[in-house]
Amino acid sequence: MAAEAVPAPRREAWERRTTVPLVVLGVVFIVAYTIYVLAPWIPRGPGSLLFFALLAAWVVFVVDVIVRISLTPRGGRWAFVRTHPIDVLSAIVPLFRAFRVLALLRNVPYLQRRSGAAVRANIIIYGSTYAIVFVYFIALATLQAERNAPGATITTFGDAIWWAIVTIATVGYGDMYPVTAEGRFYAVFLMVGGVAIVGTASATIISYIGEKVSEVHARHGNSGSAASDQEKGPIIEPPGRAIQDAIDEAGAVDDEHGG
Known part of the structure; x- marks a missing residue:
């Protein structure tokens, strides 16, 4: 260190x-x-x-x-x-x-800040940009290695992009795959990168949801401690409770008249 x-x-x-x-x-x-x-x-x-x-x-x-x-x-x-x-x-x-x-x-000045929003923006910008460049160049390199190989299934740039996207998304349909040693090296590299990118995206989403939940809890907690009963307005009972009270009151009146 x-x-x-x-x-x-x-x-x-x-x-x-x-x-x-x-x-x-x-x-x-x-x-x-x-x-x-x-x-x-x-x-x-x-x-x-x-x-x-x-x-x-x-x-x-x-x-x-x-x-x-x-x-x-x-x-x-x-x-x-x-x-x-x-x-x-x-x-x-x-x-x-x-x-x-x-x-x-x-x-970029904003990305040098250390607030939660700035750090998340930093991760999103870096992550999305690196993911695009990563997929694009892996697709190019794999196409260069594969297209003239015997039995190759990745022979066009469209094939290479499709294969790279489904691989990095951990889907892997199996319709296209590299057959050369160089292409398989790029495939392993792409799979490792895909796990990192998906993990980063998941962590960012979870962080965002957690922050929003904390904000909602803090907002409700502050309003509950600061507001008076008058500011909160009249208490509205659930419909089921109101109906039961009406039935009980009607029963009491019948008992009086019946007695």
Whole structure:
């Protein structure tokens, strides 16, 4: 825990200067990778613009991670690696380079507040955005791995999106499934991510319902202690009680006249 508290002003200064350029580069990577998978007729060999864009994004992300680790004091380098898994993995797995595009969300002033509503908004925005990017890139990567494989069932982008959505929702109809080792790796990754996303969504909904119930109880409790009997108005008895009282009164009158 002590290593995680080691200050790193040089690294923080580097991050402030490079956040926007890296986000722009991340958008370029997303567009380039989408074209690479969905438009196979476009030239993609060495020397092509598409190849250069993908290579440049990978090199820059690798350099960024290496520089940030080197600018972290020795006592906090392993802590940096442990606490920045997406940043580190973005230098290895293409999927995580897309997640770096979401870094600017941390700078939204409202999301930096710590009230219950702000924390919930933070979770909803991060969770929904990450889920969309996660499903989109898993679908792209799986399509790239599967569409030319013998016996493949995922051969179009529509197939890949459908398979990714039903898998992450833990439905899994079984009509489409990966047949390659790479595709199955992405499937496992998608299933693990699906459990995390569904769990986060469930926890957020439960938190919201619990907060609303607490507000209702607090409101009713305050009004009950502060309001007088006059402010509450006349007490209205249930219909069944009123009918029974009327019957009892009528019986008493009959007894008097009968006696």
